[in-house]
Amino acid sequence: xxxxxxxxxxxxxxxxxxxxxxxxxxxxxxxxxxxxxxxxxxxxxxxxxxxxxxxxxxxxxxxxxxxxxxxxxxxxxxxxxxxxxxxxxxxxxxxxxxxxxxxxxxxxxxxxxxxxxxxxxxxxxxxxxx
Numbered sequence: 338x339x340x341x342x343x344x345x346x347x348x349x350x351x352x353x354x355x356x357x358x359x360x361x362x363x364x365x366x367x368x369x370x371x372x373x374x375x376x377x378x379x380x381x382x383x384x385x386x387x388x389x390x391x392x393x394x395x396x397x398x399x400x401x402x403x404x405x406x407x408x409x410x411x412x413x414x415x416x417x418x419x420x421x422x423x424x425x426x427x428x429x430x431x432x433x434x435x436x437x438x439x440x441x442x443x444x445x446x447x448x449x450x451x452x453x454x455x456x457x458x459x460x461x462x463x464x465x466x467x
Contacts, residue, residue, distance in 0.1 A: 373433075376412040377403030384441030385434055386414035393429030419447050420463045422454035434459075 373388035375396060380386055382405045389399040400408050414421075417435035419442055425431040436442055436450050451461040 372411050372413050374411065375399035375403075376409040376414060377406040378409060378412075378414065379403075379406035380437050380439065382406055384419075384437050384439050386417075386437070388414055388433045388435070390433060391425060391429045391431035394432070417462075417464050419444070420451060420461055422450075422457065422459040422461055424454070424457050424459040426460055 373390050375389040375394060377387040377389070377399070387403070387406075389402070396410065414433075414435040415437075418438045419436035421433055421435040423431065423433045436446075438444055442450065447463070451463070454461040
């Protein structure tokens with residue numbers, strides 16, 4: 338199921354590979370840092386990966402939000418293949434949700450997912466094309 342929303346496109350800035358995951362993919366900029374304090378990797382469960390980047394997130398709160406995924410510390414999500422939504426930009430509960438083409442989502446879902454980002458008052462960052 339894909340939720341639908343609207344969103345303004347934002348700038349996409351790839352990061353250098355810092356060894357935060359096993360992939361050679363680049364991630365999106367997280368306030369100038371390569372790693373997020375906490376990550377919920379749900380690529381297998383629903384095609385997403387969430388980076389908890391706001392100052393109000395702590396390990397306990399982020400882990401409670403990560404119900405079905407792999408909870409990781411000092412990590413980053415691989416570069417999204419569909420795009421990413423930065424919600425609460427600059428706010429204490431800021432988070433970046435990356436979306437991946439696979440079992441749950443395909444390229445045709447990009448518009449609906451970016452629209453959903455906007456309804457959540459997020460900023461959509463389309464997948465970075467090399």
